Amino acid sequence: MRLVELDARASAAGLFATQSLADARALVPNLQVREIDRAFLAASFADLADWHSCASPLVAVLTDVSPYGDLGLDIAGVSHLFGGESEMLQRLCRRLTGLGIEVSGAVAGSIGAAWALAHFAPGQVVEGPARDALADLPVAALRLDDARIAGLATLGLKRIGQLYDRDRKALQARFGALLLLRLDQALGQVEERLKPRLPLVEHYAERRFAEPIGLIDDVLLTAHDLAVRLSSDLERDGLGAQGFHLFLYRVDHQVMTLSVNAARATRDPAHIARLFSHRAERLGGEYDAGFGIDMIRLAASHTSPLEAAQVGAFETRDGAADLDRLYDRMASRLGPLAVVRSKFVDTHIPERAVKLEPVLAKTPDDSRARPDPALPRPLRLLPAPEPIEVIAAAVPDGPPRGMIWRRVRYGFLRASGPERIGAEWWQFSGLLAPNRGVGEPPPAAKTYVDGRFARDYFIAEDDGGRRFWLFRQGLYQPEAAPAWFLHGFFA
Amino acid sequence: MQDVARQHSLSALRARIAAIEKRPLLAGAAGSDSKQARHPARGWVTLLAPPAGLLHEVYADEQRNGSAALGFALGLAKGLLTPERPALLMLQLAHAAQDLGLPYGAGLSGFGIDPEALLLGRLANLPELLWAIEEAIACRAIAAVIAEVLGEPKALDFTASRRLSLRAASGGASVLLLRHGQTREASAARLRWSVTPALSLPPPFDAAAPGSPRWQVTLEKGGLPQRAAAGGNTILVDWTEHGFAPAVDDTADHTEALPRPAPSGAAPAALGDRLSQAG
Numbered sequence: 001m002r003l004v005e006l007d008a009r010a011s012a013a014g015l016f017a018t019q020s021l022a023d024a025r026a027l028v029p030n031l032q033v034r035e036i037d038r039a040f041l042a043a044s045f046a047d048l049a050d051w052h053s054c055a056s057p058l059v060a061v062l063t064d065v066s067p068y069g070d071l072g073l074d075i076a077g078v079s080h081l082f083g084g085e086s087e088m089l090q091r092l093c094r095r096l097t098g099l100g101i102e103v104s105g106a107v108a109g110s111i112g113a114a115w116a117l118a119h120f121a122p123g124q125v126v127e128g129p130a131r132d133a134l135a136d137l138p139v140a141a142l143r144l145d146d147a148r149i150a151g152l153a154t155l156g157l158k159r160i161g162q163l164y165d166r167d168r169k170a171l172q173a174r175f176g177a178l179l180l181l182r183l184d185q186a187l188g189q190v191e192e193r194l195k196p197r198l199p200l201v202e203h204y205a206e207r208r209f210a211e212p213i214g215l216i217d218d219v220l221l222t223a224h225d226l227a228v229r230l231s232s233d234l235e236r237d238g239l240g241a242q243g244f245h246l247f248l249y250r251v252d253h254q255v256m257t258l259s260v261n262a263a264r265a266t267r268d269p270a271h272i273a274r275l276f277s278h279r280a281e282r283l284g285g286e287y288d289a290g291f292g293i294d295m296i297r298l299a300a301s302h303t304s305p306l307e308a309a310q311v312g313a314f315e316t317r318d319g320a321a322d323l324d325r326l327y328d329r330m331a332s333r334l335g336p337l338a339v340v341r342s343k344f345v346d347t348h349i350p351e352r353a354v355k356l357e358p359v360l361a362k363t364p365d366d367s368r369a370r371p372d373p374a375l376p377r378p379l380r381l382l383p384a385p386e387p388i389e390v391i392a393a394a395v396p397d398g399p400p401r402g403m404i405w406r407r408v409r410y411g412f413l414r415a416s417g418p419e420r421i422g423a424e425w426w427q428f429s430g431l432l433a434p435n436r437g438v439g440e441p442p443p444a445a446k447t448y449v450d451g452r453f454a455r456d457y458f459i460a461e462d463d464g465g466r467r468f469w470l471f472r473q474g475l476y477q478p479e480a481a482p483a484w485f486l487h488g489f490f491a
Numbered sequence: 492m493q494d495v496a497r498q499h500s501l502s503a504l505r506a507r508i509a510a511i512e513k514r515p516l517l518a519g520a521a522g523s524d525s526k527q528a529r530h531p532a533r534g535w536v537t538l539l540a541p542p543a544g545l546l547h548e549v550y551a552d553e554q555r556n557g558s559a560a561l562g563f564a565l566g567l568a569k570g571l572l573t574p575e576r577p578a579l580l581m582l583q584l585a586h587a588a589q590d591l592g593l594p595y596g597a598g599l600s601g602f603g604i605d606p607e608a609l610l611l612g613r614l615a616n617l618p619e620l621l622w623a624i625e626e627a628i629a630c631r632a633i634a635a636v637i638a639e640v641l642g643e644p645k646a647l648d649f650t651a652s653r654r655l656s657l658r659a660a661s662g663g664a665s666v667l668l669l670r671h672g673q674t675r676e677a678s679a680a681r682l683r684w685s686v687t688p689a690l691s692l693p694p695p696f697d698a699a700a701p702g703s704p705r706w707q708v709t710l711e712k713g714g715l716p717q718r719a720a721a722g723g724n725t726i727l728v729d730w731t732e733h734g735f736a737p738a739v740d741d742t743a744d745h746t747e748a749l750p751r752p753a754p755s756g757a758a759p760a761a762l763g764d765r766l767s768q769a770g
Contacts, residue, residue: 319575319632326630334619342596342606354596371597379602380558380592416700461701465688489592491562491704
């Protein structure tokens, strides 16, 4: 085991990364060690990055060197809100230091230069080209891997300035295109963009609080106020939105997000606020304000043009709009999957021919997939066909005379069928096999030929008038009796 | 002449009482003309197309008969669809899907209901289901809410059903509660039906095949018109492409019944004794 990360006191004691744990323990007997959980660190760092979206809308985690640890903010156009670039840098760093986080930062015209300065000459604000500021920094500041840094060191190239006047072709031949790319990015000759963590929103409204708030009711009241402001903002641009996101910035650098979706574009503040209150009811124990929330932002996404609607006098009552509002309310309170519609899929296999699709994620219908009205189909379908025992038919391929289902015996008086539904041999997988085990290999193409996955469907009516839809899996074989399943009920 | 005036004042009084009680008037309960009254099943015809805004309970005495109850409820709901109210909502608890079966879109169109019109709500628990019913009947585009409830849950007591009944009356959408079992609890439902499947009439050209749905429907609670009540409160109903049709004995005169497929009368001899109603 080796050391990966150390704090300042450990480095002061002479420990270093990549040192073996046994050596480190020999040097410092009372060393506190924890196993590194990179996924957790990356996730918490991403949370920290999201929280910084209260400072700038464009926040990214720079993952070129490590999956966490480097935070990038595009502060073009926002720094004046914090009293200038250097004041903003100091305030952000001070806030993190106050939380016990070790931080160093820099402001520069390119991502590469800012990264280099933040790591090797922190606290600077460099305006314009960073050529001179970077010249004295070690080549490691160019976000290179260890092999390249070592290779450059063997040539005596230790500072970035030494690379400026080198023959570019020779450098590329020896160290690959990445070195030149990083150099150009740092000097601002090749453009590099941040990959923002949160989608950029054009329309949002936000409110900061002098004292952090904690109650969900206060949050919802604020959401309503913000919705009114956002709505007038959207109305000015003639837009409506389908997605609304409430970002709650906690004082302890966490962001909670509540999102609701509307079935059709809207900008009705009362409706938006109601969706959030339904969504909040579904939160239950998930809601945790921690030490309080000091900023709330309401953002709109999926905007589309929305004409001004007539309300009050001469209002047209549109049933479809009512229905959409009902979907919104139900989906926000019960979850997006609660209300579904039947969507037909172009396949013969009954349980796959109808898909339950959330009404909020409606996709266009496939006209070829409409079921053939001449085929009898049950009113209710069992999601998974249930195995039954049948009382053998008079003729091998005929309908059964009775069955035992859920330990009850039924005798059939009438039956019709069979309707044969073959396996879709062109799909090449045994989806038609209800009893297929999990690890079993998908059947090869030739198994479709012998009819093992063909189903013969029968409609059978018992002496009580109950009408069942049942099927036989596979054909009659001399060696093995085929399996029977109950699949649905007619009215 | 005096008779007509009496009829008018009676119906005005009925309307006032209905307004006080906040329940819609049953059309069949009002006086009907003499020609309609002649047929014993005519009262049922109006009753099987009840007005909107009522709370119904549709009972299947056994869980395995649940699809007959669903079929009957869908039949009632189909009559409530209008261009202004084009949608039906069916609510079911998500974990009951395998026990009862899910409404099947491809089968709905064969049954005579546009699958586009039926939305399915899958809820996690009963409080959510009751909440969803109330939300849905407040919506002006929903014609009826069909909610399937297993067992006799505490949450669905008289207070809850009274609440639903009042909401349905003010919202204008009907609520059809699908229940299973023999026990009947106190409820504020305006109409309570009990549905059991009945042996169907075979289709004309295949005596061995099952025919179109047929149910034995009992009205256990609710205003049965007097003339229909004379024939008992149980009736055999066929579901045809035109809607409900009372299935009457072949011996009786049924020229006034709604159109229905002609009986073939060619039941297998061995089954003849069991097919009394098929003739």
